[in-house]
Structures are given as C-alpha cells and as structure tokens.
Amino acid sequence: MRFFEAARVARACVLAGLDAAACAFVDRQCTIALTMQPWSRVRGRVDGWILLADPALAAEREREAAGARTMIVAGFKDGHCDIWGRVGAADGLDLDQALGAIAKTLPTDTPLQHRRAAAVGVLARQALGHTELPRTAQIIVVSAIPPAWAM
Incomplete structure (x- = not known):
C-alpha cells in the first residue's frame, strides 16, 4: 500500500x-x-x-x-426550498431508488437531478393522496402583536 x-x-x-x-x-x-x-x-x-x-x-x-436522524424542510425562497436529512441506511437506499425510478417517468427535457428533485414532490403528493399540488400558494402570517390601527 x-x-x-x-x-x-x-x-x-x-x-x-x-x-x-x-x-x-x-x-x-x-x-x-x-x-x-x-x-x-x-x-x-x-x-x-x-x-x-x-x-x-x-x-x-x-x-x-x-439519535441523529432528522429531516428538515426550510429556506423557502423564490418558489423553492431546501431539504436536508439524516436517515437510516436502508431508508436512504430506498429513497434513492424511488427517486430514480420516479425520475425515469418524468419528461426527459430536464437534467436527471432536476427530475429527481421533482420526484420528491411526486412522492409527497402520492403519500397525501393528491394528484397535483396547487401552482400558486398563499402564505398567511398571523401575528400575536395587534396592528397599530387596532389599538
């Protein structure tokens, strides 16, 4: 060696x-x-x-x-977010294979890594029983501090 x-x-x-x-x-x-x-x-x-x-x-x-297993979805910006996690090896391998299999079914006009990212949404929608997520989202922020006009 x-x-x-x-x-x-x-x-x-x-x-x-x-x-x-x-x-x-x-x-x-x-x-x-x-x-x-x-x-x-x-x-x-x-x-x-x-x-x-x-x-x-x-x-x-x-x-x-x-004890270090975690899954974080954060950093929502410009219509995208970050996903990071630590999962068991078997779960990671299964997720990798599932993303690859789903990515193969998506239109090939985008790079494979983009299709794998889109496959995460397909998995999520299938788990929730949805066929498609809404194209626009409305975020409503509720504050515990009343606005100035309400005082």
Whole structure:
C-alpha cells in the first residue's frame, strides 16, 4: 500500500473506534484486495470491512447514530426550498431508488437531478393522496402583536 492509502484506512479504523485486532483484520483485507485490484476499487470496500471487523461495535455505533436522524424542510425562497436529512441506511437506499425510478417517468427535457428533485414532490403528493399540488400558494402570517390601527 502507498502511504496515503494506508493513512486513509488507518484513519477510518481509528474513527470507527476499532481495537488492534479489528484493525489487523481490515489491514489483511486491504492487503489481499490490493494484490488483485487497484486502490480506486478497494477504497470503497474499507467501510464494509470495518463493519465486519467488529460487528458489536458497529451495532453500537448504529444505535448511537440513530439519535441523529432528522429531516428538515426550510429556506423557502423564490418558489423553492431546501431539504436536508439524516436517515437510516436502508431508508436512504430506498429513497434513492424511488427517486430514480420516479425520475425515469418524468419528461426527459430536464437534467436527471432536476427530475429527481421533482420526484420528491411526486412522492409527497402520492403519500397525501393528491394528484397535483396547487401552482400558486398563499402564505398567511398571523401575528400575536395587534396592528397599530387596532389599538
């Protein structure tokens, strides 16, 4: 292994909290894989070997990470908004596949990433039982402070 490859693997092992025996397992897997494949293919497998090296620790890290799950929809501006979240791996993979499948059904006159963004709306409308969202929206702001003319 070249130094930068070894350093990347070592850092991943340290961040995962692996003990020496588990690190040695990951090192052996990398050594074997690098005899047959280039680093570009091996690096994508390191995280999986870290999980295999200490399944109990991986399960504990997963339980801890579950507390960080969140989904935020904010930043409404110019008819668009931002969506950010952290979800479970299985949910993330399912969402990714669903967005890709829906995007394939949309008109191809826009880039794939635009169609994937539009697929979020399709999913939302299907969940709510709507066929289409209104094209215009009215936002009503209610204030607890009475207007000056009401005083």
